[in-house]
Amino acid sequence: MDKDLLVSQIMEKLQNMDAAGATGAAGAAGAAPQLSVGEAGKNYKLFSPGEQNGFTELVGTGLGDTIGLVIPNLDAGIHVRLGIDKKIRSLGIISSRSAVGPQCMGADDALKSSNCELVMVQLPRDTKGGAGHGILIIFGAEDVSDARRAVEITLKSFEWSWGDQYGNEAGHCEVQYTARAGEVLATCFNAKPGKAWGIICGAPAAVGLIMADRAAKAADIEIVMHATPNLNTSNSNEFMIMFTGDSGAVKQAAIEGREIGIQALTILGGPPVSSGGKPYIF
Amino acid sequence: MDKDLLVSQIMEKLQNMDAAGATGAAGAAGAAPQLSVGEAGKNYKLFSPGEQNGFTELVGTGLGDTIGLVIPNLDAGIHVRLGIDKKIRSLGIISSRSAVGPQCMGADDALKSSNCELVMVQLPRDTKGGAGHGILIIFGAEDVSDARRAVEITLKSFEWSWGDQYGNEAGHCEVQYTARAGEVLATCFNAKPGKAWGIICGAPAAVGLIMADRAAKAADIEIVMHATPNLNTSNSNEFMIMFTGDSGAVKQAAIEGREIGIQALTILGGPPVSSGGKPYIF
């Protein structure tokens, strides 16, 4: 046996296994969402025409296995089946395997800055073995450039909107906060348009419940909606509250909930990791 | 330190880790379905009486963690609870952790070639952390040999029926096509009996939507059913269309949908792998 050759073969094999292992670990239930290609902002990537390779509907990708598309002129048969208003010609689409909060925060901003309406929001039971949901958001516009703009703004928000989502092998917790809710948060989560709004979510469900209890006791908030495995979810293993109030109270509640959520997850599965890289609520 | 011995130990350790890694990777969300034992056709295995070890109801196994059983004479209490017609004495059962399309294509063939009826089809939310469903199919017959035959035909179809299903860490896409739909596809997916039928499915849902849009624009098809996370699924992260038309158009639509589905998945997670080994729709 040629030992030199054997040792070289071993080193090559190790390098191949290491690469495969990194990809596998990334896909494991509970691990931080992955982005296979990144650009300057590593939480999303916008594709230039030169990078589309004939896939002209492609706008970009992002954390959570998110794909962003525009369909300038949806097939008429599908248009009718989806019950979309005839005046809407172009669709902008955000579709993710994992998470709801970051995408909804981004979509809320998107509708403030582009001439679109919210056509559809659906929450599949997903997160690739995790405890929560994925999401399908469809914007509608008469003009394709508005639809594209909405998708781009949503993807760009990924730079901050994933920051207060934390996960480990045992579960996840997430908080979101805005001083001024728009149409998406009002439609999906009972936010009062123009008012502060927040959400607290934890999994398994008792993590969300203790987050909610601590938050509601810490600040003067008004709960406008809640979610459990049997209510307002797709049977996810989550407990959530969605709330309003003055912006200081809403922010304080989110901060309080985040703290105990991280502590509870740490006890179950070690220190959870921020999906987006850094928190944004202070 | 005996370097020769150390190098031999390293090589042995690498071989063990490689075997474990293959099994682990196989179980990871989105990886190609596995079959732990194979025979000549590696996508399924039929068990001879000598291999059953007293498990006389066992017919075989297949991709997607599929088990095929016959129950010659189901317990009367369970028979009543499941609401099965009294004249049906024997059941043939196909049950999988992953996928719906391949099993339904095989079952559709099975009912054409065996004296059975379709008793039940249910779609649990499964795929072992993936974005889709598993399946439970129950055939009923007066004669146990008919029930067994239906299960065998379904399993044997796995040699081709998994071929146009593709998956990677980010999601999956699948197309199926037949020139002549039978009872299973008519009952489950609104196929017109005796006519061509196809299905296009992608995950996350926007992958299925762009597949459907491209397909419907490429060929003159009639959509007979569709599915979204909120409709006709168990909250899976999929969009699907089921369609009919003349066989050339249905096949062309499937081919068109497959192409953009593979392209979209590649952007999200690298080139997807055919679950069955090779496509069958050309």
Place this chain on the structure above:
Amino acid sequence: MDKDLLVSQIMEKLQNMDAAGATGAAGAAGAAPQLSVGEAGKNYKLFSPGEQNGFTELVGTGLGDTIGLVIPNLDAGIHVRLGIDKKIRSLGIISSRSAVGPQCMGADDALKSSNCELVMVQLPRDTKGGAGHGILIIFGAEDVSDARRAVEITLKSFEWSWGDQYGNEAGHCEVQYTARAGEVLATCFNAKPGKAWGIICGAPAAVGLIMADRAAKAADIEIVMHATPNLNTSNSNEFMIMFTGDSGAVKQAAIEGREIGIQALTILGGPPVSSGGKPYIF
């Protein structure tokens, strides 16, 4: 190239990859539930005040990513939203990513030995990519020490109650048995209070169906409830029967079901492992 150095580097790399691989395997869908910290009884851990780190609601943790909490005085707004009776001041909570049976067996014992009522039981679709459910159980009491006691008794039951649950990469099977059902089993699973009760569950669903068929033929049991992907589950890939009868028959049925369940799972994915370490039904 310094071969000695290279060989040492290879060995070190192998040791690091092995450690990472063990953690990954633990999280993979279908692997035995994990407990990150254990005490004398390794299936659960109770936290003393000194270990709580300010998290005074924390009672303990257990297999299945279970957390046990008490909330002495739930926030009034959440209390109202959850529709909890005003007289209930304190909540005891059991919340798990994986499994239902062990927790319900423990909760059934808990209600026999503490002055609590059953406020809520919900079954999210979970098991971290597996085929079944997680659980959320809420006990209610006027006195926080009763709520705490109920949670402690439930967690302590994990020493035996996980023992007849088996899993591998392909699925799982589980049986439970009691000679004397209490309020939790009566409320959730149609047990007759004070009478023997058992449950048989298997995944994928046909595993549960053959377990049920063999069990019902082996012993004189009365089926009081059943579950399929479409009925009495959150679209899990399971088939279950819940049954009563004299205690000898109920136990015999559970034993019979367990045997064929383990055999079926072995064929699909190799010998399944007992989640709790050792069976308790003999």
